[in-house]
Amino acid sequence: MRYLRLLGIFWAASAAARMEYRAAFVVAMFASVIETAGKLFGVYLFYSSGFELGGWPWQEALLVLGFAQLVDAFFLLFFVPNLRRISEMVQDGTLDFVLLKPVDSQFWVSAQKLDPIGLPYLLLGAAVLGYAGWASGLGAGGWAWLAFAGAGAVFLVYALAFLLATTSIWFVKIFNVVHFLSSMIWSAQYPVQAYARPFRLFLTFVLPVYFMTTAPAELALGRAGGGAPWAMFLVGLGLFAFSRAFWRFALRFYTSASS
Amino acid sequence: MAAPAVLAEQLSKTFRVAEKEPGFAGTLRHFVRRRYRRIEAVRGVSFEIAPGEVVGFLGPNGAGKTTTLKMLTGLIQPSSGRARVLGRDPYRREAGLLRELTLVMGNKQQLIWDLPVLDSLRVNAAVYEIPWAEAQHRTAELAEMLGVAEVLRQPVRKLSLGERMKAELLASLLHRPRVLFLDEPTLGLDVNAQLAVRRFLKAYRERYGATLLLTSHYMADIEALAERVIVIHEGRLLYDGPLGGLVERFAPFKEVRLMLARPAAAAAFARFGEVEEAGGLRVRLLVEKDRLTGVVAELLANFELRDLSVDEPPLEEVIGRVFAKGAV
Ligand SMILES: Nc1ncnc2c1ncn2[C@@H]1O[C@H](COP(=O)(O)OP(=O)(O)OP(=O)(O)O)[C@@H](O)[C@H]1O
Numbered sequence: 187m188r189y190l191r192l193l194g195i196f197w198a199a200s201a202a203a204r205m206e207y208r209a210a211f212v213v214a215m216f217a218s219v220i221e222t223a224g225k226l227f228g229v230y231l232f233y234s235s236g237f238e239l240g241g242w243p244w245q246e247a248l249l250v251l252g253f254a255q256l257v258d259a260f261f262l263l264f265f266v267p268n269l270r271r272i273s274e275m276v277q278d279g280t281l282d283f284v285l286l287k288p289v290d291s292q293f294w295v296s297a298q299k300l301d302p303i304g305l306p307y308l309l310l311g312a313a314v315l316g317y318a319g320w321a322s323g324l325g326a327g328g329w330a331w332l333a334f335a336g337a338g339a340v341f342l343v344y345a346l347a348f349l350l351a352t353t354s355i356w357f358v359k360i361f362n363v364v365h366f367l368s369s370m371i372w373s374a375q376y377p378v379q380a381y382a383r384p385f386r387l388f389l390t391f392v393l394p395v396y397f398m399t400t401a402p403a404e405l406a407l408g409r410a411g412g413g414a415p416w417a418m419f420l421v422g423l424g425l426f427a428f429s430r431a432f433w434r435f436a437l438r439f440y441t442s443a444s445s
Numbered sequence: 446m447a448a449p450a451v452l453a454e455q456l457s458k459t460f461r462v463a464e465k466e467p468g469f470a471g472t473l474r475h476f477v478r479r480r481y482r483r484i485e486a487v488r489g490v491s492f493e494i495a496p497g498e499v500v501g502f503l504g505p506n507g508a509g510k511t512t513t514l515k516m517l518t519g520l521i522q523p524s525s526g527r528a529r530v531l532g533r534d535p536y537r538r539e540a541g542l543l544r545e546l547t548l549v550m551g552n553k554q555q556l557i558w559d560l561p562v563l564d565s566l567r568v569n570a571a572v573y574e575i576p577w578a579e580a581q582h583r584t585a586e587l588a589e590m591l592g593v594a595e596v597l598r599q600p601v602r603k604l605s606l607g608e609r610m611k612a613e614l615l616a617s618l619l620h621r622p623r624v625l626f627l628d629e630p631t632l633g634l635d636v637n638a639q640l641a642v643r644r645f646l647k648a649y650r651e652r653y654g655a656t657l658l659l660t661s662h663y664m665a666d667i668e669a670l671a672e673r674v675i676v677i678h679e680g681r682l683l684y685d686g687p688l689g690g691l692v693e694r695f696a697p698f699k700e701v702r703l704m705l706a707r708p709a710a711a712a713a714f715a716r717f718g719e720v721e722e723a724g725g726l727r728v729r730l731l732v733e734k735d736r737l738t739g740v741v742a743e744l745l746a747n748f749e750l751r752d753l754s755v756d757e758p759p760l761e762e763v764i765g766r767v768f769a770k771g772a773v
């Protein structure tokens with residue numbers, strides 16, 4: 187399929203472009219590994235004491251943390267570089283070239299970049315999830331749910347990130363969006379039940395933080411009784427549909443940098 | 446007549462831009478209550494271009510050329526009027542139409558900055574679904590026409606401006622578009638590179654029968670490529686017709702060049718026509734066509750001349766007059 191081929195070419199090109207500056211790449215990669223190790227140590231300290239967070243046994247809370255790490259890894263791997271690129275392309279008018287290609291423009295602008303710096307985080311996320319799943323005694327069905335829910339969480343964050351990135355058509359510079367999203371992901375490290383009630387409501391109904399990590403963990407643990415965790419797919423699909431409509435709407439306001 | 450390849454019907458575009466006074470107070474006011482101004486970049490421009498035609502699109506800075514091209518390629522929506530390319534509405538951005546056209550901009554580039562040109566070509570080949578073998582074949586052909594075969598493996602950031610522009614053309618034409626919109630493709634290039642680009646465009650057009658709409662501030666580009674020119678000024682259409690007609694209409698002059706044997710004061714020539722250069726041994730005059738024979742006879746009688754020649758005025762001169770008059 188053409189889009190899959192394109193994806194491969196984009197990512198190879200973008201990783202190659204990043205690695206063109208060898209020294210910078212090695213340093214960044216090294217920093218990323220160190221930071222990952224530091225995070226892992228923090229996780230260890232926090233949970234080795236057998237803490238309970240909002241009624242979650244520590245192994246299960248670790249699952250929530252694992253989803254947060256996974257989402258964060260995708261954030262660094264794809265969303266940050268593409269978000270930056272979108273605002274650059276609006277700024278210098280090279281979005282023109284994307285719009286002139288017979289390819290879905292939303293696909294192009296959200297998939298063109300990949301930053302290999304996110305890879306160590308991805309490994310960490312997978313490792314934490316794997317360990318937490320094992321410690322929580324997941325069965326085969328539980329693992330399948332975990333994979334499925336993980337994909338759902340990433341999809342949801344993509345839709346949200348893209349929605350915010352689209353505003354650069356008007357505001358051009360959108361670096362704050364990156365900070366905003368990463369603090370959202372940060373607040374998703376703990377089960378929402380660990381937050382005070384007003385916060386919890388805020389993190390569920392205003393910011394979809396609940397659906398990013400707690401809901402997938404509940405699904406994997408087979409605690410989908412109330413149906414609330416299922417809502418993550420609805421929220422994800424809803425945000426995605428909205429992000430497509432919003433992108434098309436925003437392009438009507440794109441006047442392309444003058445020349 | 447065949448259906449036009451490009452059609453503009455009463456095309457207009459009005460931009461709304463926020464205005465800001467300089468300084469901090471201005472910034473504050475700008476932040477709290479923005480004031481907007483409307484810029485009518487293009488006002489009711491109409492023309493048709495037949496398949497295979499090469500048309501030069503002229504106008505001074507800010508005339509609305511780029512804006513018109515953006516409407517014709519579907520990047521922005523016209524405020525009013527109609528644009529059609531190959532019979533279709535470009536603003537709908539249908540894949541079928543996008544495969545048939547291209548827009549080359551002298552001041553923007555699509556090539557991936559840190560990677561060799563070939564990597565960008567690989568992306569475009571995948572986008573237009575050209576098998577890589579075929580894409581390589583086309584690349585070789587275009588690269589030969591452009592004379593850039595050797596640099597395709599170098600990172601784009603290490604190419605000279607001229608090489609980059611040629612590579613840019615290559616990337617824009619890999620899918621063999623039938624309609625080419627070129628916005629100052631020779632911007633900033635030296636004379637040789639300009640010539641190479643011109644030759645290339647001519648060859649491409651002959652080989653593939655493509656339609657070209659081309660803007661440039663270098664009249665040599667227009668003279669070499671276009672049989673027909675469209676001139677706009679402040680968003681309005683001023684002239685649409687053959688290049689020669691432009692000279693007839695706006696500059697019914699001939700340029701008379703003299704080489705004097707002895708220096709003469711500039712004032713001595715004022716009565717013959719418009720003095721472009723004088724004071725030394727070399728003199729250039731613009732003389733109305735009706736008076737030409739009389740003036741030449743008088744010059745021969747009154748001055749000792751080493752040489753005298755009569756030519757069409759330089760196109761730059763003619764264009765300057767068109768813009769200065771600002772009306773048909
Ligand atoms: N995106 C935009 N937003 C607001 N105003 C714009 C925009 N693009 C162009 N304009 C204005 O529209 C007018 C026409 O601009 P345009 O770029 O079409 O001119 P041009 O003929 O291409 O000039 P040049 O020869 O300098 O490239 C100018 O006054 C310009 O300031």
Ligand SMILES: [Mg+2]
Nearest residue numbers: 445510511628
């Ligand atoms: Mg322009």
